[in-house]
Amino acid sequence: xxxxxxxxxxxxxxxxxxxxxxxxxxxxxxxxxxxxxxxxxxxxxxxxxxxxxxxxxxxxxxxxxxxxxxxxxxxxxxxxxxxxxxxxxxxxxxxxxxxxxxxxxxxxxxxxxxxxxxxxxxxxxxxxxxxxxxxxxxxxxxxxxxxxxxxxxxxxxxxxxxxxxxxxxxxxxxxxxxxxxxxxxxxxxxxxxxxxxxxxxxxxxxxxxxxxxxxxxxxxxxxxxxxxxxxxxxxxxxxxxxxxxxxxxxxxxxxxxxxxxxxxxxxxxxxxxxx
Amino acid sequence: xxxxxxxxxxxxxxxxxxxxxxxxxxxxxxxxxxxxxxxxxxxxxxxxxxxxxxxxxxxxxxxxxxxxxxxxxxxxxxxxxxxxxxxxxxxxxxxxxxxxxxxxxxxxxxxxxxxxxxxxxxxxxxxxxxxxxxxxxxxxxxxxxxxxxxxxxxxxxxxxxxxxxxxxxxxxxxxxxxxxxxxxxxxxxxxxxxxxxxxxxxxxxxxxxxxxxxxxxxxxxxxxxxxxxxxxxxxxxxxxxxxxxxxxxxxxxxxxxxxxxxxxxxxxxxxxxxx
Numbered sequence: 001x002x003x004x005x006x007x008x009x010x011x012x013x014x015x016x017x018x019x020x021x022x023x024x025x026x027x028x029x030x031x032x033x034x035x036x037x038x039x040x041x042x043x044x045x046x047x048x049x050x051x052x053x054x055x056x057x058x059x060x061x062x063x064x065x066x067x068x069x070x071x072x073x074x075x076x077x078x079x080x081x082x083x084x085x086x087x088x089x090x091x092x093x094x095x096x097x098x099x100x101x102x103x104x105x106x107x108x109x110x111x112x113x114x115x116x117x118x119x120x121x122x123x124x125x126x127x128x129x130x131x132x133x134x135x136x137x138x139x140x141x142x143x144x145x146x147x148x149x150x151x152x153x154x155x156x157x158x159x160x161x162x163x164x165x166x167x168x169x170x171x172x173x174x175x176x177x178x179x180x181x182x183x184x185x186x187x188x189x190x191x192x193x194x195x196x197x198x199x200x201x202x203x204x205x206x207x208x209x210x211x212x213x214x215x216x217x218x219x220x221x222x223x224x225x226x227x228x229x230x231x232x233x234x235x236x237x238x239x240x241x242x243x244x245x246x247x248x249x250x251x252x253x254x255x256x257x258x259x260x261x262x263x264x265x266x267x268x269x270x271x272x273x274x275x
Numbered sequence: 276x277x278x279x280x281x282x283x284x285x286x287x288x289x290x291x292x293x294x295x296x297x298x299x300x301x302x303x304x305x306x307x308x309x310x311x312x313x314x315x316x317x318x319x320x321x322x323x324x325x326x327x328x329x330x331x332x333x334x335x336x337x338x339x340x341x342x343x344x345x346x347x348x349x350x351x352x353x354x355x356x357x358x359x360x361x362x363x364x365x366x367x368x369x370x371x372x373x374x375x376x377x378x379x380x381x382x383x384x385x386x387x388x389x390x391x392x393x394x395x396x397x398x399x400x401x402x403x404x405x406x407x408x409x410x411x412x413x414x415x416x417x418x419x420x421x422x423x424x425x426x427x428x429x430x431x432x433x434x435x436x437x438x439x440x441x442x443x444x445x446x447x448x449x450x451x452x453x454x455x456x457x458x459x460x461x462x463x464x465x466x467x468x469x470x471x472x473x474x475x476x477x478x479x480x481x482x483x484x485x486x487x488x489x490x491x492x493x494x495x496x497x498x499x500x501x502x503x504x505x506x507x508x509x510x511x512x513x514x515x516x517x518x519x520x521x522x523x524x525x526x527x528x529x530x531x532x533x534x535x536x537x538x539x540x541x542x543x544x545x546x547x548x549x550x
Contacts, residue, residue, distance in 0.1 A: 060338035060502065106381075205490030207499070208483055215480030224482070224513075226499045227335065238499075 006030040006038045006047035012131030012153030015051045018080050018176045020152075023049075033128070039068050042181045049180055050074070056084070056174040058111075061225055066239060069179060069267060076195050076268025077186075078178035086112055086167040089134060089159040090146040096162045103127040103136075104148040112148055115166040122146075134159055175273070183268070188247045193222075193272040194254075196240045198261035199229060207238065210261060217253035219244050237263075243272050281305040281313045281322035287406030287428030290326045293355050293451045295427075298324070308403070314343050317456045324455055325349070331359070331449040336500055341514060344454060344542060351470050351543025352461075353453035361387050361442040364409060364434040365421040371437045378402040378411075379423040387423055390441040397421075409434055450548070458543070463522045468497075468547040469529075471515045473536035474504060482513065485536060492528035494519050512538075518547050 005027045007015035019027060030047045032038040041047040052069075055061045069076065086108055090099060101123045102109070102116070109124050116122055127133050133147040138157035146162060147153070154161050200206040214221065219242035229235040244250045250269070257264050280302045282290035294302060305322045307313040316322040327344075330336045344351065361383055365374060376398045377384070377391070384399050391397055402408050408422040413432035421437065422428070429436050475481040482501075489496065494517035504510040519525045525544070532539050 057503065058339065060500075061335055063335035064333065204493065204495050205487075207496055208486035208490045211483035211486055212480075215483045218479065220479050221482055221501075222511075224499055224501045225335075226496075228332065236497075 002026055002028045003049060004028045004030055004047045006032050006041045006050045008032055008035055008038050008052065010129050010132040010135065012134055012149060012156045013129070014082055014084060014150050014152075014174065015053070015176065016131070017150060017152045018051045018082060018178075021080060022051075022078060022178060035065055035068060039072055039074070042074065042179065043072060045181070049077075049178060052177055052179055054079075054175050054177045056172060058169060058172050061239075063227070069177075070197060070265075074179040074181060074267075075183040076177045076270060077180050077184060078270045079193070079273040080176050080178075081273050082174050082176060084167070084172040084174050085150060085165050086130075086148045087151055087154065087161045088112075088115075088146050088148060088163040088166050089137075089154045089161050091137060091141065091143060092158065092160045094143065094146075094160065094162070096146075098144055099146045099162070100144040101125050102146045102148060103133045105130050108148045111167045111169065111172075114168040115163070177268075178270075179268075188269075190271045191247055191250075191269045192245065193241065193243045194250060194269045195267040196242065196257065197237060197263070197265045197267055198240075198257060199235060199237050199263040200261065201235055210238075210257065213256050213260065214240075214242060214253055217256070218246070218249045219253050239267075277301055277303045278324060279303045279305055279322045281307050281316045281325045283307055283310055283313050283327065285404045285407040285410065287409055287424060287431045288404070289357055289359060289425050289427075289449065290328070290451065291406070292425060292427045293326045293357060293453075296355060297326075297353060297453060310340055310343060314347055314349070317349065317454065318347060320456070324352075324453060327452055327454055329354075329450050329452045330498075331447060333444060333447050336514075338502070344452075345472060345540070349454040349456060349542075350458040351452045351545060352455050352459060353545045354468070354548040355451050355453075356548050357449050357451060359442070359447040359449050360425060360440050361405075361423045362426055362429065362436045363387075363390075363421050363423060363438040363441050364412075364429045364436050366412060366416060366418060367433065367435045369418065369421075369435065369437070373419055374421045374437070375419040376400050377421045377423060378408045380405050383423045386442045386444065386447075389443040390438070452543075453545075454543075463544075465546040466522055466525075466544045467520065468516065468518045469525060469544045470542035471517065471532065472512060472538070472540045472542055473515075473532060474510060474512050474538040475536065476510055485513075485532065488531050488535065489515075489517060489528055492531070493521070493524045494528050514542075 005019045010031045038050050103125045106126045130149045131153045134149045134153040134157050223241035225239045227237045280294045285306045313325050378400045381401045383405050405424045406428045409424045409428040409432045498516040500514045502512045
């Protein structure tokens, strides 16, 4: 049986690209129109695996997605960092002078606003999804309409890229995580990163104490984020990512944190997507 | 001369409420349609003071606003925490059964989507700003149209609140900061909080070392957030907020951090908006 991979958005999206990078094309894709729908499909077992954007260099952490993973006790089992490129694409044979309208997600239109200042005749129209527009252009052979989507959408739907990298901010790296309802039993060989969550009271030095433990156990901190615990004044949740060389060092840190930190939780252990 | 206060959004918005809470109503309000426009008005001296949302409990830190403060070397000189309430409002004498359309900002519509499921006949129409719609309803005496806005908008524009607190998530606290181009010379009496930024190399234990210093100097950490430094692998920026009882303790911490941390920067010192 093919693995069913739930992605946010449509075929040809960046989420689809991450699914292909991880699992190749022998998969069944389940397109979800929201992150909530994606989580639902994992919980009701209509998908085996989910691909979820979790942070990017423009907007920072996507806190609602952290909350989904935390609330529904999903396991992070992998990660990938992707540089987001917005390309302008249309039917083969069309040039940019033929384009009357661009249909895309409001966020993609916003990120490419500067580019379109050079083309005041092109009308920008909000649509639900970037890649889905590419599909519609191909299927209905729409002349004069362009999509803003990743290059994978041009490949899948046989569209021509009229202009590369039209986003204003050129470096928009996005981190995606692979999430599953149950932690798979993959062995520990390739595991060198962990995502942890814990709570601390607002007592002076409490975080420093925990970070000292992590440092003593040879954990390298790659991310830290505090969030106030809603309705509990002076109590904070911390989301921490660490990388390590030796899994035994990590297990030692884990054992100490279980004792020292409140509400300690392992969101996942997986292979570092960087370097 | 009245102080000119730049706010994001229009009169009657939550940003306006914060401006009133801080400076009373003897102010001239400058309505800005984006945070970039707000910063521009400080830089070109067309406004003295800016009010800017910086984080909320639903979405976390508003990283682009941190970037604006950092890039343009603005000073945080105050803060306020506000619980965001979305109220449905229309002309006096209208009841909810009279309402045919609700015009509001896409984010407000999204946050109140659940409420409108009970009223499928009401059409939701995207508009640029929440409070500006309230103003338009009052000015043009629009029958059958409702706005979603804070209660201050109902007061200012003499509208009737048809339904209180229609947002799905009831606890959406937002933190606003007061920003200025130059740090005012206000004395140190009421100052018990500081926002700091520094960089660290990805060396094991480097953050723990800094947090130990802060703890030794009796600083209480209320927020910590790491952000990768774009285009510099393994280097991280940290945004840290601390509260303290004694300003001299803070000055000591500041002196040590100046020596120990790279690119150390004080984003502002101000009075804690909580408790």
